[in-house]
Every structure is written in structure tokens, then in C-alpha cells.
Amino acid sequence: MLQAKLNNGKLITLFEFSKQEIEVLRSDHVFFCPVCKGKVIIKSGSKIIPHFAHQNRKNCQTHEGGEGVYHEQGKIMLYQWLIKQGLDVALEQYISSIKQRCDIFLRVGKKKIALEYQCARIPINEIQKRTGSYLSVGIQPIWILGATNLKRTTKHSFKVDQFLLQFLHQFQDQSFPVLYFFDPHSKLFTIIGNVFQIGKRRMIGNFIIKKLDSMIFLDMFKTSVDSRELFLTEWRKAKYQYRMYQPKKLYGTELSWYNWLYYKGTHREFLPSIIYLPISSQYKMLTSLGDWQSRICLEFIDPIPIGAVFSLNSCHFQFRKSISTDSFPLVQPSADPIMEYLHLLAALGIIEQVSEHEFRKSKNLHHYSHIEDALKGDEELLKELLNIFETKYEHDS
Structure with missing residues (x-):
């Protein structure tokens, strides 16, 4: 201590x-x-x-933590950074009502905040317990990870696992999750905003990297930047790889999905472009984007005539075993990936929401018979998506 x-x-x-x-x-x-x-x-x-x-x-x-010099250096730097801003800050504050000591405790207006600088990998249930305890007494926890936990793969992408997912923050006025990292050696603070999961172990997002002394505390919540590059590079690349992927060997859930597509008389290459769309709450799904989105499209939307109605409840029942029961207490409000996808289809004009839990089909789905047409259709849809998400990003800023 x-x-x-x-x-x-x-x-x-x-x-x-x-x-x-x-x-x-x-x-x-x-x-x-x-x-x-x-x-x-x-x-x-x-x-x-x-x-x-x-x-x-x-x-x-x-x-006493036991995370070592790296952790202690980062905690001290963050504490001094907040002190310089004239904030009401306490180091290693013990909160007796929940028997927890936070790295840094601060008050901003009427808000009470527990800032945790986490460098070591600890059990997920401990993260959830500590986060839930703070929230139970009206304290907002903010977890900043040591930069050693960040495994960046490209300009906009990074590796992810179940440990990292526990630190996704999504506040009431934000549409997209965010992650925080700090490196005391370089004094660089990294904010990854507008995060999307595009694979089981891969996410994309906008990286904002600043020297700690060049930012203030409130900058942590200003994550909206131009989304055009993110979509025109990383998402375009991900959609192309999804469309062209040819597995050498199939097993498990992927084999089951390919068998299901064969039963439906189609193939990954020829699926409608509205399958495999970016969903910010994909981290709550136990199955891949292409799997569950194709089942919604081919089971609930494609078979019914234009004007017919299907329910959100029926979709939830279909995927009751595909939605994670894990708690994500830093995500407020609780995310619903299926509803998010249906809202995106509504924004694209494929369906229309007619009540809180019901949707009406507005257009027939376009299936492809040639890969060239599919790739062209994906590119056209990308332009529509860009307009939709740019509007959301502007709303968050």
C-alpha cells in the first residue's frame, strides 16, 4: 500500500x-x-x-495488490494527474460498506467514482464482484488496464479474450463500448472507442492515444472520431474475408452451420449482404456474427411474404442458448445484440418495427448466384452502413 x-x-x-x-x-x-x-x-x-x-x-x-512496480507507477501517475486538475481525489480509499479498497476514489460533481488500475490478470468472477459492489453503493467503477494487456494487430484491430471483455464500458449516453489502457513507461493513455467484435478473438475500434499530461479526466468520455476510415478499411476487409473464407477442415459449430446452409440450399459465398453486419454488443453472443445473423434472416425474414410480421420474442427463444449469461456490469444499459441487429435491418429498410416486440417485412432478401455480384452488393451495402453509423457517431459526440 x-x-x-x-x-x-x-x-x-x-x-x-x-x-x-x-x-x-x-x-x-x-x-x-x-x-x-x-x-x-x-x-x-x-x-x-x-x-x-x-x-x-x-x-x-x-x-495489498501485489501487482508490482508497473502497477504502482501507473497508479501514482494517474493520482497525480487527477490532483493537478483540482479534482477531489483520494488514493487507496477504503470503502467500509463493501469492504473494498479502490486504487483511486474521486468525486466529480455529485458523482462518486472508483478508478481501478488493473495490470494483473485476475479471475473474471472477482472483476464482476468488485464492479457489482461499487455499483450497489452508488459508485461508478472505471477500470483502466495496464497497456501490457493490449495486443494490437493493425491500426484499428486488437486481440480480445473473456478477460478483456469484462472491462468494456458503455455509459448511458454512449452507443458503443469503450476500453481504457495506460502505460506508465511511455505515459501514454489509450482509449479504444466505437468497439466492434468481428471474430471470436478479434475486435476493431478507433484508437485515441494521448500523453497523459495533454488530456483531462473528461476526455476519457470523448471517444467519437471520424468513423469513415474504420469502416472503409477494417470492416470492408473483415466482410471480404468472411465472404471469401474457405475452411480447410470443418468441425463443431462451424460444421453444423455449413450443414444448415446446405439444407437451406445456399452457401456462405451467396448469402445476402445484410448477413455479417457490425453489432456493438456481439460480445454477448456465443455464436459467430455470420451464424446467428444468417439464421435470423433465413428462418424468420426470408420465408415470410412482404407485410408479414415476426416477433422479437421468437428470435430470443430461437437463440436462448446462444446469448451469454455472463454479467457485463460496466455496460449500461444492458445490451441486446438481437434487437440491435433488427434495428439495423430496419434502418436499412429491410424490415419495419411496428411495436415494441414486433417487426414487419418490408423487402425481399437478395440472394446471389455469383461471387462477383455478392462482392459488389457488399460494397454497396457498406456505403449505406457508413451513413447509418456516421449518424450514430455524431449523436455520441
């Missing part, structure tokens, strides 16, 4: 002192944990950030 108390209750933040001052403190004072009141000792040296450690940890309700 970076802070401890003296006998008189004064709080000491160790990194604020020089080496000589620390040695004086060590010889002249006894220090106590702010949480359990147990004795703590100073740990300092040439290769570690000065901090306090329990003489006996087993009775303390909080833990």
Missing part, C-alpha cells in the same frame, strides 16, 4: 518523500494500516517504489 497512518491519525503518502526523508520516517515513527489498524512497515529500495506492508496480513480485510 502507498499510504499509512501515524499514531495521531495523520495519513502519510510515502512516494511524496525523498529517500532521506523516508529513512527519518522509518526511524522516528510507527505506522498503521488505514483499514485494519494493524502495524505496517516501510518497504523501499533502488528497484521498488516505496510502500507500506503489513507485518501480519492475515487479519486485514483488504489486500
